[in-house]
Amino acid sequence: MKRNRIFEILPLLNGPMELGQGRNFWILFCLFSLVLFGYALVGSVFSLSNLAIFFAYVPMGLGLGLLWGYGGVLSFGQAAFFGISGYVYGIVAGNLISTPGGTLLAAACGVVGTMTLAAAFGYFVFYGQVSGWIIPLLTLVLSLILETFMGQTAGYQWRVGSVLLGGYNGMTGIPSLNLGSLQFSGATVAYYLLVIGTMLIVYLGLRVLVNSRYGHAVAGVREDPERTRMLGYNVNLIQVQVFTLSAGLAGLSGVLYVSWGNYMNPSSMGLLAATLPVIWTAVGGRNSLIAVLISTVTLRYLADALAVRGGEYAFLILGALLLTTMLFFPTGIVVSLARRWHVWRKRDLRMPSSIPAETNQEREDS
Amino acid sequence: MSFAYLVSLLYQYADNIAFLLLAALGLMIILGVINVINLAHGELIMMGAYITTLTYHHIHLPLPLCMILSVIIVGLFGMFLERTVIRRFYNDKLGALVATWGIGLILSQGFLLLLGPSMQSVPLPEWTVSFGAYSFGGYRLLLFAIAILVTLGAWWFFYNTRLGVQTRATMQNATMTQSLGVDTGRIYLLTFAGGSALAGLTGALYAPTTTIVPLMGTTFVDVAFITVVVGGGANPIIGALTSSALLSMVSTGLSAAMGTFIGRIGLLIAALVVIRFLPQGFSGYILDMKRRRMAREAE
Numbered sequence: 001m002k003r004n005r006i007f008e009i010l011p012l013l014n015g016p017m018e019l020g021q022g023r024n025f026w027i028l029f030c031l032f033s034l035v036l037f038g039y040a041l042v043g044s045v046f047s048l049s050n051l052a053i054f055f056a057y058v059p060m061g062l063g064l065g066l067l068w069g070y071g072g073v074l075s076f077g078q079a080a081f082f083g084i085s086g087y088v089y090g091i092v093a094g095n096l097i098s099t100p101g102g103t104l105l106a107a108a109c110g111v112v113g114t115m116t117l118a119a120a121f122g123y124f125v126f127y128g129q130v131s132g133w134i135i136p137l138l139t140l141v142l143s144l145i146l147e148t149f150m151g152q153t154a155g156y157q158w159r160v161g162s163v164l165l166g167g168y169n170g171m172t173g174i175p176s177l178n179l180g181s182l183q184f185s186g187a188t189v190a191y192y193l194l195v196i197g198t199m200l201i202v203y204l205g206l207r208v209l210v211n212s213r214y215g216h217a218v219a220g221v222r223e224d225p226e227r228t229r230m231l232g233y234n235v236n237l238i239q240v241q242v243f244t245l246s247a248g249l250a251g252l253s254g255v256l257y258v259s260w261g262n263y264m265n266p267s268s269m270g271l272l273a274a275t276l277p278v279i280w281t282a283v284g285g286r287n288s289l290i291a292v293l294i295s296t297v298t299l300r301y302l303a304d305a306l307a308v309r310g311g312e313y314a315f316l317i318l319g320a321l322l323l324t325t326m327l328f329f330p331t332g333i334v335v336s337l338a339r340r341w342h343v344w345r346k347r348d349l350r351m352p353s354s355i356p357a358e359t360n361q362e363r364e365d366s
Numbered sequence: 367m368s369f370a371y372l373v374s375l376l377y378q379y380a381d382n383i384a385f386l387l388l389a390a391l392g393l394m395i396i397l398g399v400i401n402v403i404n405l406a407h408g409e410l411i412m413m414g415a416y417i418t419t420l421t422y423h424h425i426h427l428p429l430p431l432c433m434i435l436s437v438i439i440v441g442l443f444g445m446f447l448e449r450t451v452i453r454r455f456y457n458d459k460l461g462a463l464v465a466t467w468g469i470g471l472i473l474s475q476g477f478l479l480l481l482g483p484s485m486q487s488v489p490l491p492e493w494t495v496s497f498g499a500y501s502f503g504g505y506r507l508l509l510f511a512i513a514i515l516v517t518l519g520a521w522w523f524f525y526n527t528r529l530g531v532q533t534r535a536t537m538q539n540a541t542m543t544q545s546l547g548v549d550t551g552r553i554y555l556l557t558f559a560g561g562s563a564l565a566g567l568t569g570a571l572y573a574p575t576t577t578i579v580p581l582m583g584t585t586f587v588d589v590a591f592i593t594v595v596v597g598g599g600a601n602p603i604i605g606a607l608t609s610s611a612l613l614s615m616v617s618t619g620l621s622a623a624m625g626t627f628i629g630r631i632g633l634l635i636a637a638l639v640v641i642r643f644l645p646q647g648f649s650g651y652i653l654d655m656k657r658r659r660m661a662r663e664a665e
Contacts, residue, residue, distance in 0.1 A: 128642040138638070
């Protein structure tokens with residue numbers, strides 16, 4: 001019985017709602033995963049730690065990919081949820097520092113707390129059935145307000161238990177995740193493996209989700225909310241669920257980030273931070289999870305490289321990249337390239353292969 | 367609670383209304399007519415403030431002339447943006463949002479690189495009006511008067527000029543209006559330019575009151591966004607007036623009692639509650655009521 005259920009998941013993994021099907025893709029994917037895991041054996045701790053932080057942002061990017069690309073809802077709130085989760089983790093972990101398993105509890109608190117807030121926010125927005133442009137505006141305002149709020153929490157009177165909130169200087173000395181004697185702090189192989197594992201699980205899990213019956217309902221809400229409602233789906237509930245899930249993924253990234261750097265500051269949920277997930281998702285291609293994954297890691301790397309040589313140009317370049325993508329590659333750069341490659345291969349082999357993912361991409365006319 | 371204290375509350379209320387009206391009106395007109403949210407609105411406001419400050423310090427023009435100049439330049443810049451970018455996103459609201467966000471990033475970071483992190487501001491005209499134990503800034507009162515005048519002017523334009531009638535027709539049904547011989551592309555162009563010019567005016571007017579930094583746009587847009595959400599795009603003028611009147615009441619009350627920050631949180635919560643019950647905002651609700659009354663009368 002259990003065997004059967006596992007075999008039921010496999011077609012969902014390879015379903016049509018995501019780019020990249022067939023043997024070649026999966027061989028590449030497995031090779032790539034093996035390389036990532038194998039690098040842990042050969043790489044220096046410094047390079048592993050640097051690489052790990054690029055991948056730690058992937059759940060946040062994928063969350064927005066799910067929400068915007070599959071659910072049709074644009075949100076600037078990912079950074080806010082990232083920050084909330086990091087702060088909640090810091091508060092709980094800092095107070096339970098001597099309790100065994102305290103950091104795991106803190107991580108759970110961070111993610112669940114974030115999801116609760118997102119669900120409450122989503123209730124007001126989605127059950128009001130507001131127009132599509134209201135959600136990005138209100139989530140942006142949420143980010144700005146949270147940044148201002150955390151920014152003014154300097155001083156001794158702003159503390160929860162024994163943890164100081166720290167104002168603009170940020171919260172420092174946050175303990176890393178640990179499991180018994182295993183420490184997942186930034187400069188460890190364990191942390192690298194944790195991040196890679198989390199990223200792959202999130203990616204594959206979302207792949208199953210978008211190809212499931214539920215995932216088709218989510219895409220249905222994006223295409224035509226009214227029609228989906230008439231087909232008997234609870235559109236408002238689905239939207240709140242997807243919004244909450246994407247916030248939870250941002251929260252996961254937040255916990256991973258805090259565990260890496262032992263530090264959280266208000267600007268991680270400010271205006272510029274709120275921009276980043278949107279740029280990753282738009283530039284990669286919001287209708288494909290793998291495209292978002294690739295662009296998240298690439299653009300994080302790019303931002304890092306730019307910060308080293310003249311950080312003042314980073315956001316100028318990112319802004320220009322975003323505008324160029326929106327003007328010339330509305331479906332995203334990675335997705336456009338993948339599609340061109342499909343067309344080229346089809347012509348080359350004269351093989352009638354269908355690209356079902358493409359049917360989901362003609363949208364945004366409503 | 368003395369009478370003078372009430373007057374001072376009223377003064378703060380008027381000050382808040384002026385701020386919300388000026389920050390949001392241009393955004394709202396663009397939303398109402400073109401159905402596009404311009405996320406670079408804050409950066410256009412910032413441009414207005416910069417142009418005023420630069421012309422005041424370097425060309426030594428009188429302040430009102432600097433302000434008029436920034437209105438014109440930002441309006442022209444809006445026209446350029448409409449031609450090059452916004453035009454491609456008329457059917458794609460979220461696309462327009464993201465593209466204008468990119469423009470905003472380029473503008474704010476570009477100004478940061480070109481002109482540095484901050485700039486000497488324009489001196490605030492020092493008129494004061496005292497009442498009881500309180501003294502009020504005359505410039506703030508002037509801002510309130512200008513905000514009301516600008517709103518009235520926009521109303522006059524929409525309801526009493528030929529172009530205004532054509533704009534309202536485009537809002538209601540663009541295809542129908544086009545088939546009646548109105549160039550809707552031109553209407554959109556002029557609307558976007560007008561909305562941008564209003565942003566320039568806001569930046570110019572508030573230039574003497576704030577520090578001039580490239581990220582100053584955000585202090586305007588977070589409240590402007592809430593005002594737009596609460597007001598709705600169905601009728602920009604009525605929406606802007608009703609929503610800024612209500613929101614200023616919330617923020618004045620909360621700020622006086624619990625500080626400015628709680629005032630801002632209160633605004634966000636007020637917006638969430640309003641859209642839970644009036645998803646189209648106040649102006650959508652008013653329009654809906656009007657339609658229902660007309661339907662009832664027709665029976």
